Amino acid sequence: NLSSDYYTKTCPEFEETLVQIVTDKQIAAPTTAVGTLRLFFHDCMVDGCDASILVASTPRKTSERDADINRSLPGDAFDVITRIKTAVELKCPNIVSCSDILVGATRSLISMVGGPRVNVKFGRKDSLVSDMNRVEGKLARPNMTMDHIISIFESSGLTVQEMVALVGAHTIGFSHCKEFASRIFNKSDQNGPVEMNPKYAAELRKLCANYTNDEQMSAFNDVFTPGKFDNMYYKNLKHGYGLLQSDHAIAFDNRTRSLVDLYAEDETAFFDAFAKAMEKVSEKNVKTGKLGEVRRRCDQYNDYKG
Ligand code: HEM
Ligand SMILES: [Ca+2]
Ligand SMILES: [Ca+2]
Missing domain, CATH: 1.10.520.10 (Peroxidase; domain 1)
Structure with a gap:
């Protein structure tokens, strides 16, 4: 209709x-x-x-x-x-x-x-x-396992491929420190072959040093082109510049890695996939x-x- x-x-x-x-x-x-x-x-x-x-x-x-x-x-x-x-x-x-x-x-x-x-x-x-x-x-959280995140998208009728394309939305915007604090302050949840880039992690620790008192503190989701909707998000993930645990994880999980590689290489493929998935979500x-x-x-x- x-x-x-x-x-x-x-x-x-x-x-x-x-x-x-x-x-x-x-x-x-x-x-x-x-x-x-x-x-x-x-x-x-x-x-x-x-x-x-x-x-x-x-x-x-x-x-x-x-x-x-x-x-x-x-x-x-x-x-x-x-x-x-x-x-x-x-x-x-x-x-x-x-x-x-x-x-x-x-x-x-x-x-x-x-x-x-x-x-x-x-x-x-x-x-x-x-x-x-x-x-x-109905909404994924950054510290969930990849199994759990995939199951949330699937119960909304979205495929793994659509999930990987949609999360590319993190090419813009911010996350509050509490969303990734566990990653930078205790290395409990590093689960890829590439760890978070150490200089990047150190910068984030500085930025978020006071985050329990200053709840507004937040970091760019895409540290290199935070205001531009592009495929930089996927390039970042491969080099340890993923901000959230869930961002980092999709670059190294067997079900999602090849899609991250594709979108990092080919911005047109990302844009097409994002637009299609967004139309589906909207309908x-x-x-x-x-x-x-x-x-x-x-x-x-x-x-x-x-
Ligand atoms: C694995 C799935 C996802 C997880 C775990 C997740 C989690 C988060 C978290 C924790 C934040 C930071 C919120 C804050 O601190 O204020 C965030 C920001 C954001 N997310 Fe996601 N997200 C996911 C997928 C998506 C999808 C599919 C979209 C859109 C299609 C999206 C769009 C955004 C945008 C645009 C922001 C920035 C908001 C702002 O700067 O105000 N996210 N996400
Ligand atoms: Ca960007
Ligand atoms: Ca609704």
Whole structure:
């Protein structure tokens, strides 16, 4: 039921408005792209792309966005979606869903930071549910085993190949020190033939020396080209510049190594694979028809009584 011209008749200004706002926001706040890409991924892995992650908690119910793993999602990502929704509601009220806005914004931001053109379709409805308890087990964590991480992607219908391509998103953005502290402060989880580059590890120890007091401290996921969507992430892994334990591990696991080699050699192969996998993520399990609604506010269901 999704289509690329879903809003052509009902909201012809949707795309132009979205691109304008996304562009202004990314220039004013350059971390918008990374935050929005992660927000998209965390929405879509939990019950499909349905803006379940945008709903605010109420005194009665803690929503997805307050699940532990989602707490670090940056405000700028939520903000760009709110801005687009507000502008689009003025032009065509009650037509464009929040889930379509999140998907469209992510697509535009990826190409703004140098990534591939992703062809996304529209027509998703927004969820009638957002529950922090639905998040557990659907998103991988950096210190999980490769078996566990693969099984999480597979239970969402994603292959090992798609997983390796999607994690290439770590070519941009940051991770807080606590996400990789165990790797740099006690060498407990080095599990590849290549260890973390010692100079890199020393720099990270310096950066994160005070991380238990200063929880905001974070490092670039891709130390060489942190703001550019390219295939540098895969090149880094092979030389011990992977930041998270999970990043490092995919370069040396038998099931994933050859794909890392391919994407490190051939950026076009990575871009094609990333775009295809992202399209798949954006379409799986989406709600259409009566299974959802077009929210008037992205952070509230339409029947919200306060
Ligand atoms: C093995 C699977 C994955 C694991 C274990 C993982 C884990 C993480 C962690 C721990 C962070 C740091 C969060 C923080 O400290 O604020 C992060 C950041 C990020 N992740 Fe992943 N991730 C995975 C896959 C993905 C995928 C598939 C995507 C998107 C398609 C993605 C997109 C991002 C982005 C863009 C950031 C940077 C966010 C920012 O700078 O605000 N990740 N990831
Ligand atoms: Ca969702
Ligand atoms: Ca990069």
